Amino acid sequence: MTDPLAPVLTANWGRQGSWTMRAYAEQGGYEALKQAFGREPEEIVAMVKDSGLRGRGGAGFPTGMKWGFLPPLGDKPRYLVVNADESEPGTCKDIPLMMASPHTLVEGVIISAYAIRARQAFIYVRGEVLHVIRRLQQAVQEAYAAGYIGRNILDSGYDLDVVVHAGAGAYICGEETALLDSLEGRRGQPRLRPPFPAVAGLYASPTVINNVESIASVPAIVANGPEWFAGMGTEKSKGHVIYSLSGHVERPGQYEGPLGITLRELLDLAGGIRAGHKLKFWTPGGSSTPMLTDEHLDVPLDYEGMMGAGSMLGTRALQMFDDTTCAVRAVLRWTEFYKHESCGKCTPCREGTWWLVQILERLERGEGSTDDLETLLDLCDNIAGRSFCALADGAVAPIMSSIKFFRDDYVAHFEHGGCPFDPAAATLFGAETATAGVGV
Known part of the structure; x- marks a missing residue:
């Protein structure tokens, strides 16, 4: 059994030039791809199902099951889309992975596309991270030159093209159907479902959309076996x-x-x-x-x-x-982000996030009251679960939980007429709070 803390995805991050194909190959890179082409696509899907791999983008849906939702092969092509539009505040796992070892992702893309019988794959990257886009493009070019992407890969008869697509910088495009609209050249907004992407996704064709880390985990599963992967983690959350x-x-x-x-x-x-x-x-x-x-x-x-x-x-x-952080100010900063990034399609999200910010700003200035807290909770109840996507749910989550755990922080603001964590308020609240710098 592998040491549960032994690195897998990050194993080669400290290696000099880890992003190059040479360095990746020296550590066994693309050996899993060769093994995969010795199996039928259905076997690869079964391996991913048996491994217990769940989507690493947030929802945690079983990856192999998601692949299995594709309808039988027909006249329409199949597509694989990798969601690399990482932009959740605080989230910083996919970008380091793509920078340090882009070939881990590229190899995963090729194996996954082969497994679902797709001949076209897209890696949708947030447009602001130009350095990541360039590194991925270089890795894809190296893979083309080595014969791992293109026509008749490794004499298998399988063809694949991979495109690194730069998004236009919208948080909403991390939602899979908004991402598809953006890929098709339209404004990124969530789609009404059904139909689901597995049936009518990119260009109204069967499409699988997975997170970077999900796809990057596939080569290790193929190389080491699903039992190895399932041996880590817990009974229901494996790997x-x-x-x-x-x-x-x-x-x-x-x-x-x-x-x-x-x-x-x-x-x-x-x-x-x-x-x-x-x-x-x-x-x-x-x-x-x-x-x-x-x-x-x-x-x-x-x-x-x-x-x-x-x-x-x-x-x-x-x-x-x-303990130096003001919960009210932290929540306000997050809510401002969601207000700015709302695509405007849904009234509860478009209007609700605006009102949430107004109330939180008043509370943070010390001008609110206990009635405002009840209004906040009432607004959150009317926003959650009533939009096309999870952006609105994400906007209200920190507000509701902060009032649950730190109601005293809110009360302190309007009882004392300002933020008790503000160093400028030293004469008002005492020297002890003056040392508390706001960390958000």
Whole structure:
């Protein structure tokens, strides 16, 4: 059995020139591809199903099952689309992976496309990360030159073209159907479903859409077997993942480990919360997941554990906030982001996020009241679950959880006429709070 903390996706990140095909091949790169072409596509799909791999983009839907939703082969082509539009606040796992080892993703794309019998694959990358786009394009060119992409790959009779597509920089395009609209040259907005992408996706053809980390996990599954992958993690949440620790932690960065590890264990690896302070709250999967507190340090970081704690694992963007942070200001900053990034298609999201920001701004200035807290919760109830996509749900999650855990922070603002965490308020609230710098 492999050491549960032995790196897999990050194994070659520290190698000099790890992004080149030469360095990747020296560590066994593209050997899994050769093994895959010795199997029928259906066998690869079965391996992914048996491994228990679940989507690494946030929803956690079983990857092999998603592939199995494709209708029987017909007149229409099949497409594979990789969602590399990473833009959730706090999420920073896919971009480092694509920068450090783009061939891990490229090999995964080729194997996955072969498994679902697609002859065209797209990697949709956020347009602002030009350095990532260039690195991926270089990796794809190297793969073409080596005969791993193109016509009659490795004399298998299989043809594949891969396109690295630069998005226009919209958070909403991380939603899979909005991503498809963007790929087709339209404004990125979520589609009404059904039909689902597996039936009528890109160009109204059967399409599989997977996250970067999901596809990058496929080569290791093929090379080592589904039992190896399933041997890590928990009973229902299997395998290894990348956890992104950021914020008030001594050594922020990417930490690879099995699903089911706890935040306490990860913090031990990361040196703990910064000296002289203690953890106040954290997000398990980016700003769109309900915040948790130090009471949840030992809850397993898997899909079931986070759901049981009242949150979601999401993208495993572990943002750490210590006792110097104002919960109200943090939530306001996140809500401003969702207001700005709402595509405007749904009234609850378009209008609701605007009103949420107005109320939070008033509360943060110390001009609110307890009635405003009830209005906030009422607004959240009327927004959640009433939009085309999950953006609105993500916008209200931190608000509702912050009022649940840190109602006193809100009350302190309007009782004292301002933010008690503001250093400028030292004469009003005392020298002790004057040392508290706002970390958001």
